[in-house]
Amino acid sequence: MQKKEWIGMILAGGQGSRLTLLTKKIAKPAVPFGGKYRIIDFPLSNCSNSGIDTVGVLTQYQPLILNSYIGIGSPWDLDRKKGGVTLLPPYMNEQGGEWYKGTANAIFQNINFIDYYDPEYVLILSGDHIYKMDYSQMLNFHKKKGAEATIAVIEVPWEETNRFGIMNTNEDGSIYEFDEKPKNAKSNLASMGVYIFNWKTLRKFLVEDEQDKNSQNDFGKNIIPNMLDTGIKLFAYPFKGYWKDVGTIESLWEANMDLLKPDNELNLYDTSWRIYSVNPIRPPHFTGESASIKGSLIGEGCVVYGEVHNSVLFSGVYVGKNTKLVDTVVMPNVTIEDNVTIERAIIGSDSLIKPGCVIGDKNSNAVTLIGESDVVEENTTYKE
């Protein structure tokens, strides 16, 4: 047994079905974001920067890319002798085995892993949110309040409260009620899917929940309400800063566009809280004589001869002459040939856009999506 004060568990098994074509071959946490990263880089870097040296990553759906991406965790400094990163797919034991039925069941099936480190506290995270957060401050809060469970919350606009799990709190920050997607919300504090539990307490609730045949084995739907019912101390930890669930094509596109705003809250250039990732091996990007790039993020290895405005280009993208990109996210290694216009779109990795295409529409509400490794033939006009 290797005693740890706290360990992190990242739920990374989600399919992200609303990301449609982008998650055909990869799990949602492996979806590229921000010109360089994959979504899971954010929770992993947060863990590393918060001083957590033991992290379990629970995978299930299409884990190939995610597994090979995480590897032994070196990019996040999580290749450790004691602890480090461990990939935790569902497994068989002498009684058989089964898929992870829900978020709580996924942790339940890995009780042995957590017990091995015998931690006081367990931090449970979702692998599909974009934010920078110092979990050690949240742990201090948790200890100071003497809580059994602490849930990070963020203020959301009142009109959007019906999309979130809302925490209703007392003046001291303790939670008295959990409202899943309420019609008439009493508070605008939404759960960020970031939990700290006292392991002994959580363990007990997980075992009980597993015996309940009607349970959906979900943290939000079962574990948290059960804890509230028994009257143990749950606190809401208020977080201020950028946080985004990138569950849909629109929100993924929006989160990328957020990075381009001058007042953007998610500072990727802060050297005291770097977001680590597997860096592609590419030379610097080249901006040609005929190119014009404004208000954009450009990754390494890109070669740009056209016009790029308010867009995010991942590494290794080629933009031909007389081609114009507006409000567009282009994922790694895409080739966009000459005389192409793309507006308000996401172009999936490794795809090829041949000359003369017109894709997307900047006046539309919809975001046009080109799937991974697609080939768009010459002079195609396509929008969502």
Added chain:
Amino acid sequence: MKDYMGIINLSEREDNIKELTYNRPIAAIPIAGRYRIIDFALSNMVNSEISNVGIFTQNKYRALIDHLGTGKAWDLDRKNDGLFVLNPVFNYYTLGIYRGDIENFKNHIDYVHLSKQKNVIVTSSNMICNVDYKAAIHYHTEKNADITVLYKKANDCAENFQYCNTYIIDNDNKISAVDINTGKTDENNISMEMFIMSKSLFLDIVHTCSSKGDYDYFKDAIHKNIGKFKVYGYEYDGYLACINSIQSYFKTSMQLLDMKLSRELFFKNGLIYTKVKDEAPTKYTENAVVSNSLLANGSMIDGTVENSIIFRGVRVRKGAVVKNSILMQNSIVEEDALVRNVILDKNVVITQNKQLKGDDNYPIVIEKKAII
């Protein structure tokens, strides 16, 4: 290639590139936006499946060791073989004495001796190219040569490759004489200072030189005895540059703005690896006006950049103008400042409204951490 070990020998003369080598060897000079010069020599070895690489340093090696770390970036953090950095046992440099590289080889001869490979490839660090040693080694074996040295038929020697060694080569590709390029003729066979030979011959040369004291430099021991050995030339026909002066550094950097050359150099026989920095992508604001430039991650452009190379973490503020210049890591050009034909070393700050202009053929070099 299992039977070859690599030796990178950092004994290049620094007389003409002093401004960039106050604190570092030529091998550690930053180049092409995110690399150091040694990355090319190291990556060429690794891409040719050589997994035991010894780097013999001369002096000022702190920056180099910081860059190399455990060799992880080049996949050279191995249980068996991997990366070895062999620093001089006695630092003559601080006494102002040049002792040559034979002494360092001799002091670390156990490393070479104990390595399990039976052959070596000894290279300098300042040749910028993407070369496949496997083909050269194959040629070496076929010719049954004592030594095979790589060379390039260059036709621009009046302007480039100053003071590089040149070879006279007979019909059988055997090297018959050695000279130095003084820029009198355009066409020359430029030595790439990459020597393939058996380990026993390498050891023999080092032992003979150090016991007799004939030569201080390994290269001289071969070049001055060209008749004694069967020395063959292997022609390399890709892009080659030699960094041994400020002018050659500047010129080579600017050549990389030619995408055809760049593509070849960074992709042809394998990728060029370097230390990872975890920088975010380059940010262009609405004010950015950039053309014909290479820009590395982590930089933010709010001004104008033309015909330039921008390293990681550089800031070009609003109204600032950067032309025909090289801005190394974390340098800052503040509001409305102008730099032209300038090399800014790491962490230089050009404050607001300042103007710095060098000559087209002779750039101004601003020392590391200077604030202007």
